[in-house]
Amino acid sequence: MKLHCEVEVVSRHLPALGFRNRGKSVRAVLSLCQHSPRSPPRPWAGGSRAGPHPACLLISTLKDKRGTRYEQLKKNIEQFFTKFMDEGKATIRLKEPPVDICAISSSLRSFLSAVRLAHRGCDIQAPLSPLTPAKTSEFDKFKTKMVITSKKDYPVSKNFPYYLEHLQTSYCGLVRVDMRIFCLKNLKKLDLSHNHIKKLPPAIGDLIHLQELNLNDNHLESFSVALCQSTLQKSLRSLDLSKNKIKALPVQFCQLQELTDLNLDDNELIRFPFKIGQLTNLRFLSAARNKLPFLPSEFKNLSLEYLDLFGNTFEQPKVLPVIMLQTPLTLLESSARTILYNRIPYGSHIIPFHLCQDLDTAKTCVCGRFCLSCFIQGTTTMNLHSVAHTVVLVDNMGGTEAPVISYFCSLSCYVSSCDMLK
Known part of the structure; x- marks a missing residue:
């Protein structure tokens, strides 16, 4: 035994x-x-026989x-x-x-x-x-690091060592994440790069110690809300989603507030999560060669050491604002603003789920208040050096500016900030 x-x-x-x-x-x-009886005699640990x-x-x-x-x-x-x-x-x-x-x-x-x-x-x-x-x-069970870089070396008939802290399975032709990985409760670094994975199972969120996740060069089209609301919120520090087919990240992605490194290069991104400014620990952000037409207003809240947005399809700022104001405010708009401004707790056990989604995706005005569907939308430009120490040029012309979408909860907010939009 x-x-x-x-x-x-x-x-x-x-x-x-x-x-x-x-x-x-x-x-x-x-x-x-x-x-x-056949065992050779050996001194007893107590010193006598x-x-x-x-x-x-x-x-x-x-x-x-x-x-x-x-x-x-x-x-x-x-x-x-x-x-x-x-x-x-x-x-x-x-x-x-x-x-x-x-x-x-x-x-x-x-x-x-x-x-x-x-x-x-x-x-x-x-x-x-x-x-x-x-x-x-x-003693193989006690291994803490395992690197597999070919399909022929991938273990099929035996489990991964239980105490693994670092697992890399690259160039193995995986089309899905191996369910045996979710038994590795000590895992801190998981590298599944250079495979054919199309979808991430929610069980990845059960790896409570996971700090680094590398999914470079796969076939991912999304990053699920379930993962954003899992224990990864408290553990994940580095995430590499480069060379995939992701078009957008959910707004809940910004709940991964321990992230310091995020790589989104070579995807099909058409927008950042508009609450990206909540990623207060983010220091390295790369989203080169995507399809971003503009940046969200909360992008200004970031404090980065390195930023790379080269090769995106940034648009010129629009001269005229988009006005979606309504007077008086609807009961839904007025109630939502009051809940958010006073930080009143809410949840699907209190109000309908679709109202929770509306509150979660509320826009932030430049004055710090919130709005749902009643706002003015304007576009301006920002110098990326205002949010990052090192900036890779946005284009081949040497530019470091990018268009930013801003929201205003009222006409007075827009008028008082109109100088910023010139």
Whole structure:
């Protein structure tokens, strides 16, 4: 019976001798073994020789595959510490030698049950492992990085190592995201570049530690709202969606507020999310070679270190504004403005879902107030150096200016800001 876990063996003699334990766990294979008559004799961890027993503990690491054997289990366990069992943590305290075996694993419960039986001298129903050195392949589960760059190397018959933190599967011809990836709860970096993926499953949002996601050179046409509202809001730092077929990102995309790096090069973008200014941590933004005709007004709220908008189809600012004012305001418009201005909480459990969508997509006036369908829309230009330290030229003529759409909630707001639109 074997348990792949992280183990720290703490000697209770060290503090009395004035030494400190190192306090660092190692990845190991913890085995409950059957003592074999054929096994060569080996010194007991307590320093003396003990007779054969039905079961013993063996802790093997990658550096010491033969492992350390704790033969005496029957009536030799002083205490089990299982207060944090639900978190996958437990400690076995032996009487002789005086050590604490601290283990971390999601499968501790059944293993500890078998150890308890060995302590009581009862028969153990589960099969015991042979008392042999661990194999190198047994430590593959502890790998934290795996890079696959060809279809022939892609694992089909076996799972990915459970402890992976960095997984790259490029040039593998994938048309969908492998569902086995969603079991990798420690994953921090996922690289699925250079494949044929058309759609992202919502389950990617269950990777609670994911910080970097690379989807470069695929066939994506959208980035779903479900992903924008998942745990990626708190974890995702870097996102590469370049060389896809994305035409627009949902307004909820701006809820990924931990983003620092965003690459949207070589897509078919016709607009940015108009609340892009909410990405306050964004520092590197590249959206070259798209079809952007203008930038949203909240683009002015960004504070970037690097910006690349080369090769977009920016239009010349329109001289005349688009007027969609209505007097008096409709009840829907007036209520929505009041809710947003006073930051009154709302949700689909309070008001109809379509009204929530209207509130989520409300436009922000230059005065800081909000409007839904009653506004004036004007176009101006902005120098991109006002939002970024380093700016790649917008075109081959050396320009660094781009058109920006602005909204005004009333005629007075428009008149007071008309100098800005000249």
